[in-house]
Amino acid sequence: xxxxxxxxxxxxxxxxxxxxxxxxxxxxxxxxxxxxxxxxxxxxxxxxxxxxxxxxxxxxxxxxxxxxxxxxxxxxxxxxxxxxxxxxxxxxxxxxxxxxxxxxxxxxxxxxxxxxxxxxxxxxxxxxxxxxxxxxxxxxxxxxxxxxxxxxxxxxxxxxxxxxxxxxxxxxxxxxxxxxxxxxxxxxxxxxxxxxxxxxxxxxxxxxxxxxxxxxxxxxxxxxxxxxxxxxxxxxxxxxxxxxxxxxxxxxxxxxxxxxxxxxxxxxxxxxxxxxxxxxxxxxxxxxxxxxxxxxxxxxxxxxxxxxxxxxxxxxxxxxxxxxxxxxxxxxxxxxxxxxxxxxxxxxxxxxxxxxxxxxxxxxxxxxxxxxxxxxxxxxxxxxxxx
Amino acid sequence: xxxxxxxxxxxxxxxxxxxxxxxxxxxxxxxxxxxxxxxxxxxxxxxxxxxxxxxxxxxxxxxxxxxxxxxxxxxxxxxxxxxxxxxxxxxxxxxxxxxxxxxxxxxxxxxxxxxxxxxxxxxxxxxxxxxxxxxxxxxxxxxxxxxxxxxxxxxxxxxxxxxxxxxxxxxxxxxxxxxxxxxxxxxxxxxxxxxxxxxxxxxxxxxxxxxxxxxxxxxxxxxxxxxxxxxxxxxxxxxxxxxxxxxxxxxxxxxxxxxxxxxxxxxxxxxxxxxxxxxxxxxxxxxxxxxxxxxxxxxxxxxxxxxxxxxxxxxxxxxxxxxxxxxxxxxxxxxxxxxxxxxxxxxxxxxxxxxxxxxxxxxxxxxxxxxxxxxxxxxxxxxxxxxxxxxxx
Numbered sequence: 001x002x003x004x005x006x007x008x009x010x011x012x013x014x015x016x017x018x019x020x021x022x023x024x025x026x027x028x029x030x031x032x033x034x035x036x037x038x039x040x041x042x043x044x045x046x047x048x049x050x051x052x053x054x055x056x057x058x059x060x061x062x063x064x065x066x067x068x069x070x071x072x073x074x075x076x077x078x079x080x081x082x083x084x085x086x087x088x089x090x091x092x093x094x095x096x097x098x099x100x101x102x103x104x105x106x107x108x109x110x111x112x113x114x115x116x117x118x119x120x121x122x123x124x125x126x127x128x129x130x131x132x133x134x135x136x137x138x139x140x141x142x143x144x145x146x147x148x149x150x151x152x153x154x155x156x157x158x159x160x161x162x163x164x165x166x167x168x169x170x171x172x173x174x175x176x177x178x179x180x181x182x183x184x185x186x187x188x189x190x191x192x193x194x195x196x197x198x199x200x201x202x203x204x205x206x207x208x209x210x211x212x213x214x215x216x217x218x219x220x221x222x223x224x225x226x227x228x229x230x231x232x233x234x235x236x237x238x239x240x241x242x243x244x245x246x247x248x249x250x251x252x253x254x255x256x257x258x259x260x261x262x263x264x265x266x267x268x269x270x271x272x273x274x275x276x277x278x279x280x281x282x283x284x285x286x287x288x289x290x291x292x293x294x295x296x297x298x299x300x301x302x303x304x305x306x307x308x309x310x311x312x313x314x315x316x317x318x319x320x321x322x323x324x325x326x327x328x329x330x331x332x333x334x335x336x337x338x339x340x341x342x343x344x345x346x347x348x349x350x351x352x353x354x355x356x357x358x359x360x361x362x363x364x365x366x367x368x369x370x371x372x373x374x375x376x377x378x379x380x381x382x383x384x385x386x387x
Numbered sequence: 388x389x390x391x392x393x394x395x396x397x398x399x400x401x402x403x404x405x406x407x408x409x410x411x412x413x414x415x416x417x418x419x420x421x422x423x424x425x426x427x428x429x430x431x432x433x434x435x436x437x438x439x440x441x442x443x444x445x446x447x448x449x450x451x452x453x454x455x456x457x458x459x460x461x462x463x464x465x466x467x468x469x470x471x472x473x474x475x476x477x478x479x480x481x482x483x484x485x486x487x488x489x490x491x492x493x494x495x496x497x498x499x500x501x502x503x504x505x506x507x508x509x510x511x512x513x514x515x516x517x518x519x520x521x522x523x524x525x526x527x528x529x530x531x532x533x534x535x536x537x538x539x540x541x542x543x544x545x546x547x548x549x550x551x552x553x554x555x556x557x558x559x560x561x562x563x564x565x566x567x568x569x570x571x572x573x574x575x576x577x578x579x580x581x582x583x584x585x586x587x588x589x590x591x592x593x594x595x596x597x598x599x600x601x602x603x604x605x606x607x608x609x610x611x612x613x614x615x616x617x618x619x620x621x622x623x624x625x626x627x628x629x630x631x632x633x634x635x636x637x638x639x640x641x642x643x644x645x646x647x648x649x650x651x652x653x654x655x656x657x658x659x660x661x662x663x664x665x666x667x668x669x670x671x672x673x674x675x676x677x678x679x680x681x682x683x684x685x686x687x688x689x690x691x692x693x694x695x696x697x698x699x700x701x702x703x704x705x706x707x708x709x710x711x712x713x714x715x716x717x718x719x720x721x722x723x724x725x726x727x728x729x730x731x732x733x734x735x736x737x738x739x740x741x742x743x744x745x746x747x748x749x750x751x752x753x754x755x756x757x758x759x760x761x762x763x764x765x766x767x768x769x770x771x772x773x774x775x776x777x778x779x780x
Binding site (some may be wrong): 008009015023024026133156157162163191194202205206208209210212213222223224225226229237238240 | 400405406409410412413416417420421424445451452453454455462463531535536540541555556635636637638640646647648725726727728730734737738741742743744745746
């Protein structure tokens with residue numbers, strides 16, 4: 001009796017081992033399947049590019065069906081189907097993105113740009129507040145459709161590492177330092193051996209290390225995950241200095257317990273061009289986001305404001321194209337013809353958005369003479385040709 | 388009789404319990420294997436669709452961000468080395484935290500059983516308060532309310548005897564630093580260690596042969612220290628030099644610096660885990676039957692001797708397993724360092740994945756690090772447990 005049960009048991013066990021081995025094999029060959037998907041996609045993209053050159057098939061159609069077949073719809077289609085735009089914003093940066101906990105309303109420079117995109121599509125908007133650490137993951141995993149959260153345009157973020165595409169820069173910022181007046185620090189070069197508080201998840205740490213190394217200065221840092229904790233530690237004296245983008249320093253100084261005790265040093269140690277982000281491989285959607293931003297630049301250039309956009313009359317053909325009165329440019333982006341009117345009616349032109357949040361009534365960052373002025377005034381705010 | 392003979396041959400296989408048991412196990416294994424395969428392939432497919440493939444090349448790239456605490460590090464080192472600095476920092480706080488928590492826990496646990504009413508009540512108050520407030524709140528309390536508000540600014544540091552300075556930035560104390568003659572002296576240290584181990588082993592064998600108990604640690608230490616001192620006198624100059632912290636324009640330079648974040652995290656972790664360990668110790672002591680205490684008293688042993696020689700060795704068997712899990716809790720709770728600016732592995736790991744965009748790979752690395760540390764700790768605990776457990780006939 002014992003021998004028989006042993007034989008049966010070993011047979012069953014060997015079947016189990018074979019089954020497990022088969023499962024292991026399946027998981028290995030699946031690797032090959034996902035590789036094939038990527039290869040196929042590349043091949044199809046190359047072929048459609050070829051066909052498009054020969055003028056045989058509209059690229060958009062091929063792209064659309066390709067996206068559908070690989071289960072990756074254009075964000076524009078997803079958003080229109082959903083009926084709401086989901087935008088990632090900052091909830092804790094006065095001027096750029098804040099959440100009024102009493103009313104539940106989001107306000108800010110970046111928040112207005114998210115509203116502009118929603119207005120162009122004619123949709124409702126939903127805001128998701130994100131920390132610096134989680135913003136890219138939220139975009140990559142499609143939790144949000146667009147990220148408008150004072151994000152600096154860098155090569156790493158534009159590349160396959162983060163797989164994001166940047167829209168036009170809406171705010172040209174730079175990294176600076178805020179110190180206590182009482183410490184008597186005049187410039188960066190006085191800070192040999194100082195302790196600097198930073199918030200993690202941004203380009204700030206890297207820039208700080210670079211500039212201190214370049215000038216041969218000793219650096220100590222304290223890194224926190226929350227801006228409130230970081231600035232709080234600086235105010236309490238745990239650090240000699242706090243570093244961040246100058247716009248953030250302006251807003252933090254304004255909300256400090258005694259603003260007159262702090263001074264922002266004149267040194268600007270980096271370029272921080274801030275703008276909206278979309279995912280890689282989503283050209284149609286990126287175009288929409290890009291041209292919504294350009295619409296606000298164009299409107300200010302031609303004197304179109306929130307108040308007069310619906311009744312604006314002009315003989316200038318470019319302005320007429322902008323207002324959708326001729327040439328049908330909206331259809332090329334997949335939007336309604338009056339999309340630009342809706343954008344300006346919702347949030348105003350660039351100057352109005354800037355003045356509302358960053359002007360004298362807001363953070364008080366002076367605009368004339370800075371990089372954020374219109375190109376005709378010597379700045380970098382420039383919209384391409386509207387045709 | 389005939390029925391018994393026939394029964395072993397006539398059970399059909401679908402009713403044979405032995406076979407059914409094996410089939411059930413196989414099906415269960417297959418189900419687990421299938422779900423693991425499905426999860427992994429799902430992750431792979433989604434990563435491929437998003438264009439993010441798992442690859443660890445970024446670990447070799449330059450880090451570019453500063454880490455101001457821990458072993459020697461420059462922003463020009465690689466991401467992998469930066470992560471290693473974070474791991475060493477976590478080990479530092481976990482190691483010291485474990486020792487402190489055990490000490491606090493043992494003292495408070497025994498105090499809770501004291502015959503002195505006040506001591507008992509104070510210990511009870513400590514345990515009940517600390518256990519019931521979330522660790523995060525306690526951590527913020529120690530860092531923001533006590534250290535950042537209660538201690539003076541760097542310029543007005545509290546000076547303790549022996550050139551120890553305490554301020555909002557941290558604790559600065561003199562620390563020996565190796566000089567040129569240190570390498571030569573280190574040979575004496577190695578030799579002293581060998582001599583110490585030899586002395587320990589020899590003395591222990593002697594005691595064993597005489598059937599006497601004892602761990603001759605003093606013999607080993609004595610040999611080591613004597614040889615090291617001889618080495619110090621022999622070597623030219625002083626192999627170690629006491630580095631005293633000196634206040635420069637912004638910070639103290641020199642000596643050993645324990646940052647405010649490190650101190651706050653250490654105090655919060657050890658008091659919190661100590662409260663739990665106190666309860667475990669109390670449970671262990673109460674698990675030893677009262678007859679043992681009575682017998683020990685009858686022998687005329689004093690209170691402390693009773694505790695040390697009779698109660699605690701028996702209580703250890705009950706204490707060790709839950710104690711191990713409290714150690715694991717401490718190691719994992721150290722990840723809260725990111726909120727108060729201590730450069731532990733979680734903090735450095737999240738900085739790396741923010742800078743490089745490689746979230747999935749870094750999370751896997753962080754999980755692997757904590758898993759390794761935890762498995763080692765529980766392995767050691769189990770080893771100790773196996774040696775201490777009751778061996779019955």
